[in-house]
Amino acid sequence: MKNMFIHRRAVRFGLALIAFTGGLALTIFSFQGSATEQLPEALIRELNQQYVQSFLNADAVLYDKILADDFVCLAPNGMFLNKREFLEEVKKGAATPPKESLEYFRTEDVSIRFATPDIAVIHATTPFKRKGGAGKVNQYTDIWRKRDGRWQTISANVTSVADTTSRYRLSGIPIVQK
Numbered sequence: 001m002k003n004m005f006i007h008r009r010a011v012r013f014g015l016a017l018i019a020f021t022g023g024l025a026l027t028i029f030s031f032q033g034s035a036t037e038q039l040p041e042a043l044i045r046e047l048n049q050q051y052v053q054s055f056l057n058a059d060a061v062l063y064d065k066i067l068a069d070d071f072v073c074l075a076p077n078g079m080f081l082n083k084r085e086f087l088e089e090v091k092k093g094a095a096t097p098p099k100e101s102l103e104y105f106r107t108e109d110v111s112i113r114f115a116t117p118d119i120a121v122i123h124a125t126t127p128f129k130r131k132g133g134a135g136k137v138n139q140y141t142d143i144w145r146k147r148d149g150r151w152q153t154i155s156a157n158v159t160s161v162a163d164t165t166s167r168y169r170l171s172g173i174p175i176v177q178k
Helices: 002-037 041-057 060-066 083-092 166-170
Strands: 067-074 080-082 102-105 108-116 119-130 135-147 150-160
Touching: 041 060, 041 108, 041 119, 041 135, 041 150, 060 067, 060 083, 067 083, 080 083
Parallel strands: 067 150
Antiparallel strands: 067 080, 102 119, 108 119, 119 135, 135 150
16 A cells, blocks of 8 residues: 555646646747747848849859868759859859849848748749840749857758739739740
8 A cells, every 4th residue: 555655646746747847848948939939030131132142243262161071952944063063153154143144133022031040041032034035033032040159040042933813913023934
């Protein structure tokens, strides 16, 4: 009988400990959630603009600063490039169109999410048109990581949108499909 009493007490203590640690875990999780809401979205938005300007200006020097050494890019043509290869393409002018050749280039629907306090994911749409050419739309996902107090891009994935949505056709952006 005494062993049964001790066993019940141990079970109650175990349940109380689980409840306490569960509450502690929920408190920690809630704190992380509120910390995530206060992350530097404005800074990431500015860095994204710098990235876009690097693209439009074929600025390999700025790219070199904002791309992490382990950066990788999946380009719309299917090429998978590391940082060195990507910068070589930029320097050759192969990775970016000359700004003068564009009738327009816009960055729209920019969405920034924080996977962790040190990892930001950006999704955006870039409708553009080359002079004398057809309008096109790309979508991109960039992943930024904060290391040693500095945000850098670790990954970029740019996808050409083959079948554009009616949203783009109705917005006045001339989209021509072949």
